[in-house]
Amino acid sequence: MSLSTQEAVRENKGAAAQQKYLLEVDSVRKEFPGVVALDDVNLRIRPGTVHALMGENGAGKSTLMKIIAGIYQPDRGEVRLGGKKVQMHTPLDALEQGVAMIHQELNLMPFMTIAENIWIRREPLTKLGFVDHKALRENTQKLFDRLNISLDPETEVRDLSIANRQMVEIAKAISYESDVLIMDEPTSALTDREVEHLFQIIASLKADGKGIVYITHKMDEVFEIADDVSVFRDGKYIGTDLASNLDSDQLIRMMVGREITQMFPKEEVPIGDVVLSVKDLCLDGVFENVSFDLRAGEILGVAGLVGSGRTNVAETIYGVTPATAGTIDVFGETVEIKTPAEAMDHGMALLTEDRKDTGLFLMLDIQENMQIALLSQDHVKGGFVAESTVSKLCKEMSDALRVKTPGMNERIENLSGGNQQKVLIGRWLLTKPRILILDEPTRGIDVGAKAEIHKLITKLAGEGVAVLMISSEMPEVLGMSDRVMVMHEGHVTGILDRAEADQVSVMRLASN
Structure with missing residues (x-):
């Protein structure tokens, strides 16, 4: 029975699957605070094969690879190499036991030479002990x-x-002569010619009997080089099949299939005039010719895979990285936005993708985190902050968003992820934005907090706020958006009305 025909945990039982496995993962579970990243997942890697590991962002693929590579430790379950149970406490343990990983985020030392980077900790020495x-x-x-x-x-x-x-990075990983090589989005920065070169390298590794775990969002790559395919979804193992038994539509359905109508209810609100119009916007080397309109009361969802350029577009509109070409019209007037302060002057607000790195001041309290966006507005006179007014506004906003905290002087780092996110949203709502850009508004928070934030977004749209919402969660995009703009590798590949947007159509546009 094929993985593509039934939603169940299953594996191909052909003769090839009976070969000795290089790598076996059995019932591995991994939890982070408030999140089950891996829920008793399985994986089998055959020698001399490329095994594609597929799933949406957040499916658990990278978490499992980091367990295999010794970066994380599983809460339960076991990993076997060549039939022998192993425990990798560090990446060095994994390398010594024959597992190497090429990370999506490059880990090279910029001020060292190529040779020094490749052989670091393994340098050949002279008789005197020098390199x-x-x-x-x-x-x-x-x-x-x-x-x-x-x-x-x-x-x-x-x-x-x-x-x-x-x-x-690829050469460094291969230099360890590992039996299992993990490649996490290895072609994300490569040209077509370089991708072809990489595939030639992979073919030679297969011929040497190596097992390659290949993580990618690009469907064409899967069907070009993969022998086996495993699908993960929401931290769960869905199943494994031969790549030859699948097509792209079947694989997409396995990756995204889930019910969303009750999780993300959408209220219909009046849609007004265009308030933000972006025409042929470009940022050299990152994205080009991005065009769209956003209307008052509309929620325009932005979908796309890792590296599609969604966040870069949002930051360019907001002036974090000024555009190199194109125009931005706000309320019918062409504007030049070179700084976030200028964006705020035009009625914009941006909730950044990573709340801890680019949003929160973790050492400060709730009051200080929330009020910071007000200090450039009408609440500073003669160089002094109108403390009583600002405190009152922040407290009212905290209460309205139901932030769970002992008090406004509680340090923000002590709050849950959901409450931290509410504080950030509250910060920008205090500025009374007319255009609200939300980048991953519910990333890393629990279901209850997500529901509250979704209700808040719908309420704001009902009040006429124009919302540009970037999300890696397909159900969120489909459940909340009036229209969905899809990006792939720096280009807009389509804009779908709510009625025509479904998981398969969006994923197809995001993958091609």
């Missing part, structure tokens, strides 16, 4: 000759393009 730089260069050149990589081993990493840094 043998001649042998270091020669070893690197031999590796590059084998992989057909045309780079000078003496070049410092900081002088390389992102694509060439990615190739160095």
Whole structure:
């Protein structure tokens, strides 16, 4: 029975599956505070194969790979290599036992040479115990000759393009001669020609009997190089099948299939005039020719996979990274927005993607985190803050959003993720925005808090606020949006009305 025909945990039972596995994962569970990242998942990797691991953002793919690579420890379950149970407490443990991982986020040392990066902690030494730089260069050149990589081993990493840094990461992982090689979005920074080169390298690794775990969002890559495919969804293992038994529509349905009507109820509200019009907006090397209109009372969802450019577009509109071309019209007037302060002057607010890195001041209290957006407005006179007025406004907003806290002087780091998110939303609502840009508004918070924030977003739309909502969660995009704009690799690939947007159509646009 094929994985593509029934929603159940199952594996292909053909003769190939009976071979000795290089890697086996059995009933692995991993929890983070308030989140079950992996719920008793399984995985089997055959020698000499590419095993694609598929799922939406947040499905648990990277978490499992980090467990296999020794970065995280499982709460329960076991990992076996060559049939033997292993415990990897560190990435070094994993490397020593034959598992190497190429991370989506590059981990190279920019001020060291390529050769030094590849052989770090494994440098050849002279008889006196010093690094043998001649042998270091020669070893690197031999590796590059084998992989057909045309780079000078003496070049410092900081002088390389992102694509060439990615190739160095790949070469570094291969240099360990590991039996299992994990590739997490390895082509995200590569050109078509470089992708073809990588696939040639993968073919040679397969011929050597290596097992490659390949994580990607690109459907065409899966069907070009994968032998087996496993699907994860919401931290659960859905099943495994031969790639030859599947097509893209079947795979997409397995990745996204879930009921959303009750999770994300949508209230119909009047849609007004265009308040934000973006035409041919570009940011060199990141995205180009992005165009869309946003109306008062409308929730325009923005969907796309990792690297699609969604956050970059939001930050450019808000002046964090000024556009290199194109126009932005606000309420019918062409404006030039070079700073967030200018965006605020035009009635905009931006809730950033990462609340801890770019949103919160973790050492400050709720009051201080919430009031900061007001201090550039009408509540500072003669260099002094109107403390009583600001405190009253912040307290009223906290109560309205039902922030659970002992008091306004509680440090923000002590709140749950959902309450931290409410404080950030409250910060921007205090500015009375007419255009609200929300980047992953419910990421990392519990279901109850999500429901409250969804109700708040709908309420704001009902009051005429124009909402641009970026989300990696397909149900959120479909359940909350009046229209859905889909991006792929820096381009808008389509804008769908609510009635025509479904999980398959959005994923198809996001993958091509």
